[in-house]
Amino acid sequence: MNCPCCSGKIYQECCKPYHTGEKYALTAEALMRSRFSAFAIPNSEYLLETTLPSKRKYHSKNALQEWGETNEWTKLEIIDKPFLNKVEFKAFYIDDEGHQQIHHELSTFKMIQNRWFYVSGEFLE
Numbered sequence: 001m002n003c004p005c006c007s008g009k010i011y012q013e014c015c016k017p018y019h020t021g022e023k024y025a026l027t028a029e030a031l032m033r034s035r036f037s038a039f040a041i042p043n044s045e046y047l048l049e050t051t052l053p054s055k056r057k058y059h060s061k062n063a064l065q066e067w068g069e070t071n072e073w074t075k076l077e078i079i080d081k082p083f084l085n086k087v088e089f090k091a092f093y094i095d096d097e098g099h100q101q102i103h104h105e106l107s108t109f110k111m112i113q114n115r116w117f118y119v120s121g122e123f124l125e
Protein backbone atom coordinates (compact mmCIF):
# COMPACT_ATOMS: atom_id res chain seq x y z
CA MET A 1 0.00 0.00 0.00
CA ASN A 2 1.04 3.61 -0.57
CA CYS A 3 2.18 5.32 2.59
CA PRO A 4 -0.63 7.44 4.09
CA CYS A 5 1.83 10.35 4.57
CA CYS A 6 1.75 11.02 0.80
CA SER A 7 5.51 10.64 0.31
CA GLY A 8 4.90 8.64 -2.86
CA LYS A 9 6.69 5.65 -1.32
CA ILE A 10 5.12 2.40 -0.21
CA TYR A 11 4.27 2.11 3.48
CA GLN A 12 6.89 -0.63 4.11
CA GLU A 13 9.65 1.67 2.85
CA CYS A 14 8.38 4.83 4.49
CA CYS A 15 6.60 5.10 7.84
CA LYS A 16 6.25 1.42 8.76
CA PRO A 17 9.81 0.97 10.15
CA TYR A 18 9.08 3.86 12.53
CA HIS A 19 5.76 2.35 13.61
CA THR A 20 7.33 -1.02 14.30
CA GLY A 21 10.28 0.52 16.16
CA GLU A 22 12.86 -0.73 13.64
CA LYS A 23 14.22 2.78 13.38
CA TYR A 24 13.71 6.26 14.75
CA ALA A 25 12.80 9.30 12.67
CA LEU A 26 15.92 11.33 11.91
CA THR A 27 14.14 14.64 11.44
CA ALA A 28 11.15 16.42 12.92
CA GLU A 29 9.48 16.21 9.50
CA ALA A 30 9.95 12.43 9.32
CA LEU A 31 8.44 12.10 12.78
CA MET A 32 5.55 14.36 11.81
CA ARG A 33 4.86 12.29 8.69
CA SER A 34 4.99 9.05 10.65
CA ARG A 35 2.54 10.50 13.18
CA PHE A 36 0.10 11.45 10.41
CA SER A 37 0.37 7.89 9.09
CA ALA A 38 -0.23 6.63 12.61
CA PHE A 39 -3.54 8.55 12.67
CA ALA A 40 -4.48 7.04 9.31
CA ILE A 41 -3.66 3.44 10.31
CA PRO A 42 -4.50 4.15 13.28
CA ASN A 43 -1.77 3.34 15.78
CA SER A 44 -2.40 5.25 19.01
CA GLU A 45 0.39 3.38 20.77
CA TYR A 46 2.89 5.01 18.43
CA LEU A 47 1.25 8.43 18.77
CA LEU A 48 1.60 8.32 22.52
CA GLU A 49 5.11 6.88 22.40
CA THR A 50 6.32 9.72 20.15
CA THR A 51 4.81 12.38 22.40
CA LEU A 52 7.23 14.04 24.83
CA PRO A 53 7.07 11.96 28.05
CA SER A 54 6.09 14.97 30.19
CA LYS A 55 3.19 15.77 27.80
CA ARG A 56 1.71 12.28 27.59
CA LYS A 57 -0.66 12.94 30.46
CA TYR A 58 -2.58 15.39 28.24
CA HIS A 59 -3.39 12.67 25.70
CA SER A 60 -5.35 9.48 26.03
CA LYS A 61 -4.61 6.42 23.97
CA ASN A 62 -8.30 5.67 23.51
CA ALA A 63 -9.10 9.20 22.37
CA LEU A 64 -6.21 9.14 19.87
CA GLN A 65 -7.31 5.75 18.54
CA GLU A 66 -10.90 6.94 18.20
CA TRP A 67 -9.86 10.20 16.49
CA GLY A 68 -7.85 8.15 14.00
CA GLU A 69 -10.66 5.68 13.35
CA THR A 70 -13.52 8.18 13.10
CA ASN A 71 -11.92 10.26 10.37
CA GLU A 72 -10.71 9.28 6.94
CA TRP A 73 -7.21 10.72 6.52
CA THR A 74 -6.86 11.72 2.90
CA LYS A 75 -3.77 13.89 2.50
CA LEU A 76 -0.81 15.47 4.23
CA GLU A 77 0.85 18.65 3.02
CA ILE A 78 4.03 19.97 4.57
CA ILE A 79 3.77 23.76 4.30
CA ASP A 80 6.98 24.95 5.95
CA LYS A 81 9.87 23.96 8.17
CA PRO A 82 10.84 27.29 9.72
CA PHE A 83 13.21 25.70 12.26
CA LEU A 84 14.79 22.29 12.79
CA ASN A 85 12.22 21.55 15.50
CA LYS A 86 9.14 23.06 13.84
CA VAL A 87 6.91 21.78 11.07
CA GLU A 88 3.88 23.52 9.63
CA PHE A 89 1.45 21.19 7.91
CA LYS A 90 -2.08 20.69 6.69
CA ALA A 91 -3.76 17.39 7.36
CA PHE A 92 -6.80 16.74 5.17
CA TYR A 93 -9.49 14.39 6.38
CA ILE A 94 -13.15 13.55 6.02
CA ASP A 95 -15.00 13.60 9.33
CA ASP A 96 -17.68 11.16 10.50
CA GLU A 97 -20.39 13.29 8.86
CA GLY A 98 -18.65 13.15 5.49
CA HIS A 99 -17.35 16.72 5.58
CA GLN A 100 -13.95 17.63 4.18
CA GLN A 101 -11.79 19.09 6.98
CA ILE A 102 -8.35 20.67 7.10
CA HIS A 103 -6.26 20.62 10.24
CA HIS A 104 -3.60 23.34 9.90
CA GLU A 105 -0.95 23.21 12.59
CA LEU A 106 2.51 24.44 13.49
CA SER A 107 4.00 21.63 15.54
CA THR A 108 6.94 21.81 17.89
CA PHE A 109 9.24 18.85 18.39
CA LYS A 110 12.13 18.14 20.71
CA MET A 111 15.09 15.83 20.41
CA ILE A 112 16.08 13.84 23.49
CA GLN A 113 18.91 11.31 23.29
CA ASN A 114 18.75 11.21 19.49
CA ARG A 115 15.01 10.68 19.36
CA TRP A 116 12.46 13.22 18.21
CA PHE A 117 9.29 13.75 20.21
CA TYR A 118 6.14 15.75 19.56
CA VAL A 119 5.79 18.54 22.13
CA SER A 120 2.71 20.51 21.14
CA GLY A 121 0.92 22.21 18.28
CA GLU A 122 -0.41 25.65 17.54
CA PHE A 123 -3.58 25.56 15.45
CA LEU A 124 -3.59 28.02 12.57
CA GLU A 125 -6.49 29.71 10.70
Ligand SMILES: [Zn+2]
Nearest residue numbers: 003005014015
Ligand atom coordinates in the same frame (compact mmCIF):
# COMPACT_ATOMS: atom_id res chain seq x y z
ZN1 LIG B 1 5.20 7.71 5.18
